[in-house]
Amino acid sequence: MGLKSALLLSLSLISALSFGKPDWSENASVPLGETREDIYGFGEDLPRVKSEGYIHALKWPVDVTGLLVPYEPLKFFLEEEKNNPLRRFIERVAESQLGYTDMDGMYGWLGLNLYPENSQVSGVFQIPYPTRGQKPDYRMGASLLRTPHSPNSTGLTFSCATCHSGTFLGQTVMGLTNKRPRANEFFVMAKKYIPMIPSGFFRLATKASYEEKAMFKRTKDNLKWVGSVSPQVLGLDTSLPHVALSLHKRGDDAYASKKWSRSIGRRPRHKLETFVADSKPMPWWNLKYKTRWLSDGSIVAGNPILTNFLWNEIGRGTDLKELEKWMQENDEAIEKLTAAAFATKAPHWLDFFPESSVDIELAKRGEIVFNESCKKCHGRYEKRWSYPMAELEPLRVQTQTARVFYHEKTPVKNVGTDPQRWMATKTFSGGLNKLQISKWMKTVVVPQEGYVPPPLEGVFLRYPYMHNNSIPNLCALMMREEDRPKVFIQGPSQKASDYDRECLGYPVGENIPKEWHKERDALFDTRKPGLRNTGHTQMFYDRDGNPRMSEDEKRALREYLKLL
Amino acid sequence: MKKIVAALSLILILTLGVVYFFSQQPPEILVESDISLPLDQEEKPTAKNKEPLVKTEDSKGAPKKAAPVSSSPKSSFPEALSEEEVEELDELLAHYEEEWDKDTKNLFLNELKLSEEDYEDYLMMRDGFEEDRVEAFQEFHNRMAQEKGSSYSYSPTAEMVENEERIRGEYLKLFKERYGEEAFVKYSNLLEGYNDRIRREADPKHGVLRIDF
Numbered sequence: 001m002g003l004k005s006a007l008l009l010s011l012s013l014i015s016a017l018s019f020g021k022p023d024w025s026e027n028a029s030v031p032l033g034e035t036r037e038d039i040y041g042f043g044e045d046l047p048r049v050k051s052e053g054y055i056h057a058l059k060w061p062v063d064v065t066g067l068l069v070p071y072e073p074l075k076f077f078l079e080e081e082k083n084n085p086l087r088r089f090i091e092r093v094a095e096s097q098l099g100y101t102d103m104d105g106m107y108g109w110l111g112l113n114l115y116p117e118n119s120q121v122s123g124v125f126q127i128p129y130p131t132r133g134q135k136p137d138y139r140m141g142a143s144l145l146r147t148p149h150s151p152n153s154t155g156l157t158f159s160c161a162t163c164h165s166g167t168f169l170g171q172t173v174m175g176l177t178n179k180r181p182r183a184n185e186f187f188v189m190a191k192k193y194i195p196m197i198p199s200g201f202f203r204l205a206t207k208a209s210y211e212e213k214a215m216f217k218r219t220k221d222n223l224k225w226v227g228s229v230s231p232q233v234l235g236l237d238t239s240l241p242h243v244a245l246s247l248h249k250r251g252d253d254a255y256a257s258k259k260w261s262r263s264i265g266r267r268p269r270h271k272l273e274t275f276v277a278d279s280k281p282m283p284w285w286n287l288k289y290k291t292r293w294l295s296d297g298s299i300v301a302g303n304p305i306l307t308n309f310l311w312n313e314i315g316r317g318t319d320l321k322e323l324e325k326w327m328q329e330n331d332e333a334i335e336k337l338t339a340a341a342f343a344t345k346a347p348h349w350l351d352f353f354p355e356s357s358v359d360i361e362l363a364k365r366g367e368i369v370f371n372e373s374c375k376k377c378h379g380r381y382e383k384r385w386s387y388p389m390a391e392l393e394p395l396r397v398q399t400q401t402a403r404v405f406y407h408e409k410t411p412v413k414n415v416g417t418d419p420q421r422w423m424a425t426k427t428f429s430g431g432l433n434k435l436q437i438s439k440w441m442k443t444v445v446v447p448q449e450g451y452v453p454p455p456l457e458g459v460f461l462r463y464p465y466m467h468n469n470s471i472p473n474l475c476a477l478m479m480r481e482e483d484r485p486k487v488f489i490q491g492p493s494q495k496a497s498d499y500d501r502e503c504l505g506y507p508v509g510e511n512i513p514k515e516w517h518k519e520r521d522a523l524f525d526t527r528k529p530g531l532r533n534t535g536h537t538q539m540f541y542d543r544d545g546n547p548r549m550s551e552d553e554k555r556a557l558r559e560y561l562k563l564l
Numbered sequence: 565m566k567k568i569v570a571a572l573s574l575i576l577i578l579t580l581g582v583v584y585f586f587s588q589q590p591p592e593i594l595v596e597s598d599i600s601l602p603l604d605q606e607e608k609p610t611a612k613n614k615e616p617l618v619k620t621e622d623s624k625g626a627p628k629k630a631a632p633v634s635s636s637p638k639s640s641f642p643e644a645l646s647e648e649e650v651e652e653l654d655e656l657l658a659h660y661e662e663e664w665d666k667d668t669k670n671l672f673l674n675e676l677k678l679s680e681e682d683y684e685d686y687l688m689m690r691d692g693f694e695e696d697r698v699e700a701f702q703e704f705h706n707r708m709a710q711e712k713g714s715s716y717s718y719s720p721t722a723e724m725v726e727n728e729e730r731i732r733g734e735y736l737k738l739f740k741e742r743y744g745e746e747a748f749v750k751y752s753n754l755l756e757g758y759n760d761r762i763r764r765e766a767d768p769k770h771g772v773l774r775i776d777f
């Protein structure tokens with residue numbers, strides 16, 4: 001490299017660093033051993049920005065959003081009038097009683113997580129309150145908005161935290177994938193029932209104001225442009241088909257306008273109406289290591305937070321010109337939310353369990369096994385126990401991960417896991433890429449063959465495993481395909497018996513808590529399409545099915561993994 | 565006048581009948597009609613304003629008072645109703661309303677063996693229908709005024725008819741879902757029979773009334 005070009009390169013690097021402009025291009029890379037934890041270079045300001053960014057994650061910032069439920073009428077409908085005509089109507093149509101009789105019951109059904117009792121708690125449990133320091137009387141993800149379309153009325157919608165916060169052993173963790181959300185199911189229900197309710201009847205039955213009625217009508221109109229599909233099982237997410245089906249209803253123009261035409265009416269049904277492409281959202285603490293997004297790595301360029309807004313709003317029937325304008329005018333909110341997501345840290349085993357639950361020598365043996373069998377795809381993790389004099393440090397320090405050597409460019413591998421999710425991307429990537437707003441955002445979707453082998457920090461609470469949740473715990477992951485559990489239950493995580501500490505995941509077989517069997521939509525059946533629990537076996541078994549690891553080595557490997 | 569009037573439509577059957585409505589500025593906005601129908605001046609609804617968009621007693625498809633026809637250049641339009649004629653029409657509407665109330669109550673409570681609550685839900689649907697219809701009409705007027713200026717004239721359009729039918733369709737669907745197929749068929753038969761009777765009894769010079777819901 002000549003002196004001139006070297007100078008130019010270093011100048012451009014300095015410039016990128018000083019202005020904190022992240023590289024969202026397809027060529028982006030993260031040097032080995034480094035991260036993009038402070039992606040905009042906020043430095044000492046990062047904790048403050050992160051907290052403000054979390055507020056945006058907790059309260060949906062997009063005020064041009066297409067779907068808002070008038071909050072007060074909904075509350076009135078659920079809580080104050082048990083004999084409400086609208087309730088009678090819905091119960092008759094649904095042929096069953098609504099499963100809840102107040103707002104918190106509805107939030108609970110939706111799987112929304114509880115705010116911590118104290119917003120000042122430290123570490124991974126720190127979650128700010130979006131209500132000026134006071135604990136909200138609603139759950140995480142519920143967003144109460146005033147918008148330009150309805151400035152005097154409060155609308156309810158749902159934010160990032162609905163799916164990107166989770167509960168582990170009763171503790172709420174920001175960035176952890178929600179194991180039991182019913183957000184997609186909520187859309188399915190909204191699509192089914194809301195169009196049946198004329199606006200005037202809604203207003204009279206819920207004592208709504210005229211502005212709230214207009215909000216309801218706008219939501220009803222926008223729902224016509226939403227395509228939704230139920231997940232196969234609780235815990236999975238149908239965002240991908242949701243976006244694809246919604247886009248399929250819109251025009252072919254650059255802004256996918258919401259104008260019905262004969263050609264739209266003549267379109268064949270979209271493949272994803274029936275082809276299962278369920279997956280789960282990824283944890284936020286992995287973002288800092290990655291250069292491409294989604295479980296299949298198909299978003300190869302662009303800020304993933306902007307893509308998240310775009311996908312969500314296509315799925316809410318929003319006008320894309322309005323959305324583009326909102327994005328252009330709200331770069332600060334977008335930046336803060338992006339910074340917060342990238343700065344999210346993975347929880348540590350000792351945040352939940354006592355030191356007596358750690359066998360550090362076993363874990364060190366597991367590290368050797370890991371580096372022989374798993375490092376190539378999942379990266380290398382430099383533990384503090386390998387530092388000089390580490391044994392003098394407290395166990396918490398010894399077991400910390402000092403550095404992660406993931407890939408400079410995030411890879412995609414096909415290890416034989418269920419292919420339906422990555423196959424589904426092909427059905428609508430073209431439509432997304434040609435949108436004007438995608439071009440402005442510089443987001444590019446390229447279908448892949450396989451999935452991203454993710455960084456493994458905090459893997460102990462990311463169960464069930466694989467993009468499609470098909471493997472309940474790491475013991476099952478290390479089994480031959482045919483020996484893995486065919487069914488298990490996607491239960492909650494509130495108490496010790498909800499978690500298998502040896503196998504790091506859901507209890508299976510006879511260890512499944514009895515009360516879990518009541519929830520029929522939580523039964524995970526790996527024999528269903530898109531839910532297969534195949535693949536990821538070559539590191540454990542050779543081609544003839546002979547084990548590559550002893551049971552002791554597997555146990556050591558799990559001990560190591562739980563401390564990542 | 566009671567609420568039912570909302571569900572009554574004046575079917576404008578005079579040949580090439582055109583409807584005139586008075587909206588924001590009654591003397592200036594020309595609304596073509598065989599019978600002049602005034603829409604009361606109203607405020608833009610706000611969150612605090614829980615009153616209907618339009619004072620529906622006066623705008624449920626039938627006027628309390630005849631509105632004056634403006635000095636339109638189109639001299640061939642029919643004259644407005646006299647005050648006596650309007651009163652007559654009012655009485656007629658009240659009469660049909662009362663009868664329709666009785667018939668529907670009988671249908672719900674005696675024939676279909678439904679409860680008082682069920683009947684009240686129906687009355688609420690009827691009010692909602694009226695409100696939505698008036699609102700859709702108002703939206704249409706506002707748009708026309710925006711597009712064509714404060715003084716405009718128009719003929720009943722396919723869009724208006726479509727709007728009306730869409731809203732009616734929504735309520736009929738709601739009825740069917742709420743009370744079931746059998747109740748819906750009986751209700752539809754009652755409605756059809758009642759409208760046939762009104763048509764037979766109608767005085768053509770006043771147009772024909774129809775119950776929509």
